[in-house]
Amino acid sequence: MRSIFTRILSLVLMALSFGSNVSGQEWNFIKEKDGIKIYTRSEENSEVKSFKGVADFQTTMEKMSKLIGRIESFEWWDEDVTEIKVLDYKEEEFIRYYVVYDVPWPLADRDLCAEAKITNDPVTGRRMVRATALNGVVPEKPDKVRIKNYWQQWVMEPMGNGMVHVVLEGSVDPAGHIPTWIVNMVITDTPLNIMTKARNVVEK
Numbered sequence: 116m117r118s119i120f121t122r123i124l125s126l127v128l129m130a131l132s133f134g135s136n137v138s139g140q141e142w143n144f145i146k147e148k149d150g151i152k153i154y155t156r157s158e159e160n161s162e163v164k165s166f167k168g169v170a171d172f173q174t175t176m177e178k179m180s181k182l183i184g185r186i187e188s189f190e191w192w193d194e195d196v197t198e199i200k201v202l203d204y205k206e207e208e209f210i211r212y213y214v215v216y217d218v219p220w221p222l223a224d225r226d227l228c229a230e231a232k233i234t235n236d237p238v239t240g241r242r243m244v245r246a247t248a249l250n251g252v253v254p255e256k257p258d259k260v261r262i263k264n265y266w267q268q269w270v271m272e273p274m275g276n277g278m279v280h281v282v283l284e285g286s287v288d289p290a291g292h293i294p295t296w297i298v299n300m301v302i303t304d305t306p307l308n309i310m311t312k313a314r315n316v317v318e319k
């Protein structure tokens with residue numbers, strides 16, 4: 116599975132110049148693959164678009180809860196992650212963590228410090244895990260580019276009959292000298308790859 120950084124690198128090496136100015140705040144449907152619908156949206160405070168993936172998984176909330184928002188489930192993350200360090204953790208409330216992403220040369224590796232907050236609705240069974248960047252917690256390293264503009268949110272709701280409705284939203288600015296238009300061009304791969312991998316785990 117190719118990561119967003121690998122896709123970005125390929126386009127950077129081919130790119131000469133390009134400009135864009137997109138406005139509007141509505142979700143735009145981009146594509147559907149294997150039952151996963153992908154959308155993007157432009158944001159007023161960022162040149163990088165947000166993404167959204169929507170799908171119904173044939174699984175249980177118990178399996179989804181074990182996968183999303185638990186420190187013991189980090190091993191299913193992107194294969195380009197070379198280091199994960201849990202900084203702080205309170206079960207079913209929050210996880211603070213530090214991640215290093217291996218990025219192909221000539222781009223520098225990226226790292227991220229984030230906090231994921233977990234909320235569960237005991238009435239509806241709805242579970243939300245929302246992660247945002249934590250800046251100023253882990254010192255920046257000279258050989259890595261720190262990702263500072265990042266958020267990602269999972270919303271999982273039981274549908275009955277062994278199905279769970281899953282929505283993944285987020286946005287990530289990989290920072291450094293990467294044109295925004297390239298990031299936006301490959302951003303739809305992020306929710307598709309992550310949700311496909313998650314579904315493969317929980318539907319076993």
